[in-house]
Structures are given as C-alpha cells and as structure tokens.
Amino acid sequence: MLGCLFSSVIAVIISIVVFVLAWVLSLRSSLDREKTSPFECGFDPMGSARLPFSLRFFLLAVIFLIFDVEIVLLFPAVLKLSTGLDPFIFAGLFSFLFILILGLFHEWNEGSLDWIG
Numbered sequence: 001m002l003g004c005l006f007s008s009v010i011a012v013i014i015s016i017v018v019f020v021l022a023w024v025l026s027l028r029s030s031l032d033r034e035k036t037s038p039f040e041c042g043f044d045p046m047g048s049a050r051l052p053f054s055l056r057f058f059l060l061a062v063i064f065l066i067f068d069v070e071i072v073l074l075f076p077a078v079l080k081l082s083t084g085l086d087p088f089i090f091a092g093l094f095s096f097l098f099i100l101i102l103g104l105f106h107e108w109n110e111g112s113l114d115w116i117g
Contacts, residue, residue, distance in 0.1 A: 059112045070100055 077093045080086065107113055 056112075063107060063112065067100075
C-alpha cells in the first residue's frame, strides 16, 4: 500500500515538473513572432497577401502533377505487359504515351517549360 502511494506521488511530481518546464519554455518562444509564423514557398507571411503569383510556377506545378499521375496510370499496364504481350493493352499504352508526348511538345512550343525569361 505504501509503495503504491509512493509511486503515485512520484508520478504526480514528475508530471507537474514536466508541465511547468513546458509552460516556461513556451512563454519564452512565443515572444518571437517571426519564428512562430508559418513559412510557405518563400512568401513573406508578414507582408501583403495581395502580391502577384507567378504563373510560370503554377504551370510548372500542374505539369509536374500531370506527369506524376501519368506514372500511376502507366504502372499497371507495364506490369500486365511483363506477363505477356496483349495487343489491346499495347495499343492503349502506345496511344496514351502518344497523347502525352503531343501535350509535352505543345507545352514546350508554348514556352511553359522555359525556366528563364
């Protein structure tokens, strides 16, 4: 009985010490507004929210997402082709890749892939 009471008192004391220590440290860190503010992609969170957004950055992100989804859509077809050559899957895979390559050339000619200029 005495051992259980002693363990409970030690547990409460340790909990209170950890709570007070965390509270003191949180008071110290809340004084610095710059460090507690969120940081997103190089934008200044303290400045105006009405700054113009780079359209090139947006287009590049969309192109990345399109080609990322392309990998997900191609993976099952490639796995199926490894088991055997099915002409319907091969034709579908070829037409899908052809459409994606046409889109890539269109974006290239349009200038969406130019990083500089």
